Amino acid sequence: MDIDAVLSQAIQAPSGDNCQPWEIQKTSDGVEIFNVPAKDQSLYNFRQQASYLAHGALLENFSIAAKHLGFDPDVKLFPDANNLNLVARIKLRIINPQPQQLFECIAKRTTNRKPYKNIDLPPVLLETLESAASDVPGVRLMLAKGAQQRNILAKSSAINEQAVLENEYLHKFLFQHVVWTRKQLEQLKSGMFIKTLEMPRPAETVFKMASSWKTVCILNKLGLSKIVAKQNEQVYNHSAAFGLIVIKNNNHDSFVRAGQALERVWLNLTKEDLSLHPVAGIIFLILRIKGGGVKEISDKHQKMVLRSYENIKNVFHLDDTDIPAFMFRLGQGGKPSATSPRLPLKSLLRPGQNF
Ligand SMILES: Cc1cc2nc3c(=O)[nH]c(=O)nc-3n(C[C@H](O)[C@H](O)[C@H](O)COP(=O)(O)O)c2cc1C
Missing domain, CATH: 3.40.109.10 (NADH Oxidase)
Structure with missing residues (x-):
């Protein structure tokens, strides 16, 4: 099983103004996820807080997709205190796939800026x-x-x-x-x-x-x-x-x-x-x-x-x-008029090894 299938789901995460402030390095036993501060220099991103939030969404997608596709992810946040751009080091172990209810929702999730119906939610x-x-x-x-x-x-x-x-x-x-x-x-x-x-x-x-x-x-x-x-x-x-x-x-x-x-x-x-x-x-x-x-x-x-x-x-x-x-x-907002594309996985990979 190729880790690219998991990564392709992970990078569907939302980010401020769709900046996609991440890079990925494959390692011998998993992957490392890096923040790229230059991608979001806005006033909203004080101390990279907005970008870290987006990384959290990416890691959530990663964990769901990994389990669904047959990997057990061991995620360590900020493993290097001297490098806060290294957001997570993830070690992976191959396991039997564990179907995840939310897996199909990763690709469907989108921002919807339409007016919604003021319904009562259950x-x-x-x-x-x-x-x-x-x-x-x-x-x-x-x-x-x-x-x-x-x-x-x-x-x-x-x-x-x-x-x-x-x-x-x-x-x-x-x-x-x-x-x-x-x-x-x-x-x-x-x-x-x-x-x-x-x-x-x-x-x-x-x-x-x-x-x-x-x-x-x-x-x-x-x-x-x-x-x-x-x-x-x-x-x-x-x-x-x-x-x-x-x-x-x-x-x-x-x-x-x-x-x-x-x-x-x-x-x-x-x-x-x-x-x-x-x-x-x-x-x-x-x-x-x-x-x-x-x-x-x-x-x-x-x-x-x-x-x-x-x-x-x-x-x-x-x-x-x-x-x-x-x-x-x-x-309840119905279907949005348009959705936002993502950069190809290839363009986000740092040169590295293959898991
Ligand atoms: C940290 C963060 C902050 C965001 N802030 C806003 C916001 O204030 N207003 C807004 O309309 N969308 C906001 N978004 C949504 C993004 O613009 C959206 O996720 C991005 O354009 C990608 O589109 P998608 O969610 O449809 O995939 C935010 C998303 C994230 C992760």
Whole structure:
């Protein structure tokens, strides 16, 4: 059995703006997974927290696929304290394949940014999601589903969209990663395809104009950033619930584990034909501001983000020891208009040995 079959599933993991910040080295008894900081230099990726989360999702896919295809993975996170780019060293032992219910969901999982139906989710599903996440050590999933809570969370998360259009660094990173045509997408196999953003045509045209920083500054004077935030708030309000992944330690291991939990939740939702949309921007900005990375964020935006976080904290009844790691909305969203491709496995492999 070839390990490439497992790796091909692992790299279907989600990542911020579809940056795919990983490289893989095959070793004599398994594989090593590396983070590539240069692939995601955004303000959202303070101390590589967002990338570590994405790696957690990759490792979750890896473990599911390995067992399904006949390998027992022994995963050690950050085995070299002097090299935090080495996220995991995985030793593999050949075993009889152990069919995994979630295996088929790895390839089907996708981000869905459409408005969702505000349906009532069955309590048993919510319990499954909570326990899938809390099976990962040090991680907890909190869910909020009442209309009033949803309103607050929709508004608080959409503040991020205002910030993206008003902060030059956030703006630059977003538009560097937008892919405008299918042809370009076919070549790049990374980044965020415009059709996955689920914008109506007129909004797409304005979005294109807003890709120039000079133009967006003028349009913001006419209220664009606030209008966009309002429109996103309305979309986010069409959700069955919001989820917040919470950790207790602000270290790299915990962000990887938060990513493992996120992927478990996402795959379980996929199994039930339900959708998930990360609304993580505001959380990553809070982590950055609280960690002291404020140089590139104006006082006005810091205040805006901190106010939003107070609301999020109140809805989820967080205490001061809880660290928010990731927020998302979930519900019945149907089929997204487009999906995001992945780089070929070959291009992610470092020269090495063969398992
Ligand atoms: C750490 C992380 C942060 C993300 N943040 C956001 C976000 O704030 N808003 C959003 O629309 N999508 C977000 N995403 C979703 C990614 O854009 C998406 O996973 C990527 O484009 C690949 O698409 P796919 O999930 O459909 O495979 C995030 C994903 C990860 C893993």
